Every structure is written in structure tokens, then in C-alpha cells.
Amino acid sequence: xxPKPFELHSPTxxxxxxxxxxxxxxxxxxxxxxxxxxxxxxxxxxxxxxxDIGNVPGLSYINEAKGRLLFGSMxxxxxxxxxxxxxxxxxxxxxxxxxxxxxxxxxxxTIGGTVCHADPAADIPAVLLxxxxxxxxxxxxxxxxxxxxxxxxxxxxxxxxxxxxxxxVEVPDLPPRTGGAYLKLHRGKGDLATVGVAAxxxxxxxxxxxxxxxxxxxxxxTPIRAEKAERALEGRKPTGAVIAEACEQAAKIAxxxxxxxxxxxxxxxxxxxxTKRAIETCMERA
Amino acid sequence: xxxxxxxxxxxxxxxxxxxxxRTLLSYFIREELGLTGTHIGCIVGRCGACSVILNGKxxxxxxxxxxxxxxxxxxxxxxLADGPKLHPxxxxxxxxxxxxxxxxxxxxxxxxxxxLNDNPDPSEAEIREGISGNLCMCTGYVNIVESVKAAADxxxxxxxxxxxxxSRRSRRPGA
Numbered sequence: 365x366x367p368k369p370f371e372l373h374s375p376t377x378x379x380x381x382x383x384x385x386x387x388x389x390x391x392x393x394x395x396x397x398x399x400x401x402x403x404x405x406x407x408x409x410x411x412x413x414x415x416d417i418g419n420v421p422g423l424s425y426i427n428e429a430k431g432r433l434l435f436g437s438m439x440x441x442x443x444x445x446x447x448x449x450x451x452x453x454x455x456x457x458x459x460x461x462x463x464x465x466x467x468x469x470x471x472x473x474t475i476g477g478t479v480c481h482a483d484p485a486a487d488i489p490a491v492l493l494x495x496x497x498x499x500x501x502x503x504x505x506x507x508x509x510x511x512x513x514x515x516x517x518x519x520x521x522x523x524x525x526x527x528x529x530x531x532x533v534e535v536p537d538l539p540p541r542t543g544g545a546y547l548k549l550h551r552g553k554g555d556l557a558t559v560g561v562a563a564x565x566x567x568x569x570x571x572x573x574x575x576x577x578x579x580x581x582x583x584x585x586t587p588i589r590a591e592k593a594e595r596a597l598e599g600r601k602p603t604g605a606v607i608a609e610a611c612e613q614a615a616k617i618a619x620x621x622x623x624x625x626x627x628x629x630x631x632x633x634x635x636x637x638x639t640k641r642a643i644e645t646c647m648e649r650a
Numbered sequence: 651x652x653x654x655x656x657x658x659x660x661x662x663x664x665x666x667x668x669x670x671x672r673t674l675l676s677y678f679i680r681e682e683l684g685l686t687g688t689h690i691g692c693i694v695g696r697c698g699a700c701s702v703i704l705n706g707k708x709x710x711x712x713x714x715x716x717x718x719x720x721x722x723x724x725x726x727x728x729x730l731a732d733g734p735k736l737h738p739x740x741x742x743x744x745x746x747x748x749x750x751x752x753x754x755x756x757x758x759x760x761x762x763x764x765x766l767n768d769n770p771d772p773s774e775a776e777i778r779e780g781i782s783g784n785l786c787m788c789t790g791y792v793n794i795v796e797s798v799k800a801a802a803d804x805x806x807x808x809x810x811x812x813x814x815x816x817s818r819r820s821r822r823p824g825a
Contacts, residue, residue: 365693365694366672366673366677367672367673368672369651369670369671369672370651370671370672371651371671372671372715372718374718374720377735389651393675393757397713397715397718398695398713399716400814401674401695401712401715402694402695402713404672405674405693405694405712406694415673416715416718418718440708465783466698466782466783466784467708467761467765467780467782467783468698468701468708468709468710468761468763468783469695469710469711469713469762469783471708471709472707472709472710472713472714494825553779553782554782554783642772
């Protein structure tokens with residue numbers, strides 16, 4: 365299992381990387397390679413030109429800015445999972461990163477890579493939906509910021525243009541009295557989500573739900589923001605009946621496919637179960 | 651595709667070989683560097699038999715292109731022992747029967763090496779999580795887990811002797 369022949373480019377500046385993307389025929393950006401390299405070996409993907417951004421300086425960092433955490437796109441999952449700053453300020457992202465693949469994959473795979481790969485069953489994209497993250501792209505016309513909810517367009521397809529590179533992921537701090545959680549059903553350790561639910565829930569002092577954001581993994585062509593489920597919670601006290609209504613709404617928007625992990629009906633039921641658990645975990649943490 | 655020269659430090663020594671862009675690091679290690687301790691199992695990044703330490707971290711060498719290792723520090727299983735003296739992890743695998751056919755063992759040991767670097771005193775759950783990217787198809791993981799635990803004990807003892815107050819980052823509980 366060897367990939368089809370391709371040319372490997374190793375730019376050492378962002379500018380050079382961007383100009384390669386513009387100039388080359390059928391280019392593909394290589395980040396950590398933990399999804400792309402296996403796909404190339406299976407010859408499901410065979411780009412003519414691979415632009416490895418591993419030697420571009422300044423793309424691997426975790427910055428604690430005021431009101432938000434900033435991640436360079438080449439920051440590894442291990443760095444995210446092991447960061448005390450992330451554990452303290454964004455527990456849900458820290459937990460989700462530590463659930464990815466295995467040690468070897470986390471050592472090499474990157475936050476930007478998993479976002480751009482846009483596998484609907486990946487963990488981080490659903491979490492970034494729930495966290496209302498912003499994704500910063502650099503292109504020939506400069507930089508632009510895309511909200512996570514506008515980023516995932518279709519199966520393995522994002523809002524990034526062919527000549528753009530994701531350079532930064534911005535995660536706003538959760539407001540006070542907010543809990544976050546990511547729970548996933550998966551077959552074996554390190555597998556992608558059969559069903560994953562990410563949630564961030566802000567409570568009023570009264571205990572009513574002020575704001576809710578839910579991201580679903582593994583149950584559609586993209587990670588899905590379950591907005592109707594969020595509205596079922598907002599402004600109401602999250603009693604059993606209210607949570608059940610949110611779970612119904614989440615299951616309704618899910619579009620799971622029947623596959624080796626289970627039939628679609630089963631997965632839709634699991635969306636309910638995991639949505640309930642995620643909401644309850646958020647409330648405990650809020 | 652034409653090959654390109656790749657120069658890297660392998661087990662402490664500078665080495666050079668040639669690789670096409672599509673040559674995987676795993677094949678480069680075996681065929682160009684002649685280090686056949688790195689085993690090739692599944693080739694799709696599931697089995698972990700080809701695990702090596704690249705720039706201080708364990709990675710699956712079938713998930714990296716050889717040309718990406720230009721200038722890197724690479725440690726393979728051949729670099730772990732100190733001459734004829736086995737590394738404590740190797741000793742522990744020997745003593746605890748942490749292998750049967752041995753095919754997964756180089757990857758298993760290097761993953762354990764990375765795990766113990768991060769977390770010198772892992773619980774059983776942490777060991778099992780730590781080696782979850784390495785598959786053993788002979789028998790199971792009981793003796794492998796025992797081996798890693800024994801290695802942690804051995805290394806803990808020698809660390810106490812050598813550098814009493816060394817602190818390392820450790821994994822958060824439950825991670």
C-alpha cells in the first residue's frame with residue numbers, strides 16, 4: 365500500500381505555501397497527515413501535489429488571549445490535550461482532544477488538520493460548533509475569519525477556498541455559569557464517533573437555561589449544529605421534559621447512515637441518549 | 651518520481667538515504683537504513699507495529715513520509731538498549747513475558763517508552779489507554795500491561811537513585 369506518485373513541497377514560509385497552492389495543479393495541504401496519509405495509501409485520495417506545511421514556522425501555539433484561546437492550526441491534539449491552560453479554560457476541548465485516536469495519532473495529528481479534513485465523525489469539529497469557534501484562513505487576498513457553523517459545507521468539504529490555508533482556531537471563553545461536555549459512542553478505543561454530542565450550556569442564576577449550543581458528530585454529511593434542540597432549552601428550566609424535548613429535536617436533525625456501526629434508527633436513538641447525558645453533564649459543570 | 655536525499659539523526663548517528671516523495675518512513679527505515687526492528691503490520695495506521703520515536707514523540711512511521719523526516723531525530727527499537735545492556739522496558743517485557751510472537755513488540759516498547767516519558771507512574775487504565783494504538787494479535791494485553799508496569803517500577807527506582815527531584819508533566823487523571 366503505497367500512494368500514487370506525487371510531488372512533495374515543503375515551503376518554509378506561509379507566503380511560499382500560499383503561492384504554491386495558487387500555482388500548482390491539484391494541490392493538497394498536508395498537516396499532520398493522520399487522516400490524509402492513510403487515505404492516500406488506500407488511493408481514495410491521490411493529489412498530484414502535496415504541500416506540507418509542517419516546516420512553516422509560527423503555526424503551532426496555544427495563546428491565552430483575553431476572552432479567548434488561540435490555537436495555531438498545526439498545534440497537535442497532544443498539545444491541546446496536555447495544555448493546562450486549555451484544561452482550565454476549556455475543559456470540553458481538552459477532553460475531546462484526549463479522546464482522539466491514540467497516542468501516536470495525537471502526537472502528530474493537528475487541530476487544523478482535523479477541522480480541514482472535515483470528517484463528519486471527527487470529534488473536534490462538533491466541539492468547535494458547540495463552542496462557536498472562529499477559524500482564521502490565510503489566502504492570496506489576505507486573512508478572513510469563518511465561524512465554525514459556516515465552515516462545514518458537505519462531506520469532507522469546507523468553506524476554505526483551494527488557495528487558502530487554515531492558520532488559526534479561535535475559541536471564545538465560555539461565559540460564567542456555563543458547562544461544556546463532549547460525549548461519544550464509539551466501538552473501540554480511538555475510533556471515530558458512531559455518535560458524538562458536544563454541548564455548551566449557560567444557566568441563569570435562577571437555574572433556567574440562558575444559552576445552549578449543541579454539535580453532533582457522526583450523524584450526517586457534516587458535523588451538525590442542532591439549533592432547534594438549543595431553542596428547546598433556551599429560556600426554560602431544564603427539567604426532564606424540557607431535556608427530552610431537546611433530545612427529540614437533536615435526533616430529528618440527525619441524518620445518520622446505516623453502516624457497520626449500526627442501523628440509522630439505532631444511531632438516532634443514541635443521539636437522544638448522548639444529548640441527554642451531554643446536557644446533564646453541562647448542567648453539573650455550569 | 652525522482653528520489654531525494656534525506657539526512658537525519660538515527661539512534662544518535664547522522665545517516666543519509668534516498669526516498670521518493672511517496673516513500674513511507676517505515677519503508678525508508680527498513681530498506682534504506684537497514685533497520686528491520688521496525689515492523690510493518692497493517693500499513694493503514696491501525697496496528698502500531700511501525701511505531702518509532704520521531705523528535706521525541708512516538709509516531710506511526712507508516713503515517714509519515716520519509717522526506718518529512720529530513721533533519722529529524724529518530725529513535726528506532728535498535729537505539730533503545732545501551733550496547734549489550736537492555737533498556738528497563740526491554741528487560742521488563744522479557745521478565746513478564748510481554749510478548750509471544752514478538753511482531754508487535756518493537757512498537758509496543760517504543761509506545762511504552764513515550765508513555766513513561768510523559769507519565770512515569772501510570773495506572774493500569776492509563777497504560778491500557780497509552781498502548782491503545784498498538785495491536786497484539788497473539789494473545790492479549792495482560793502481560794504487556796504487566797510489563798509496562800514493571801518497567802515503570804524499574805525506571806522509577808533508577809530515577810530515584812539518579813535524579814531525586816525530577817518532575818515531569820503527567821497526564822491529567824481520567825484523560
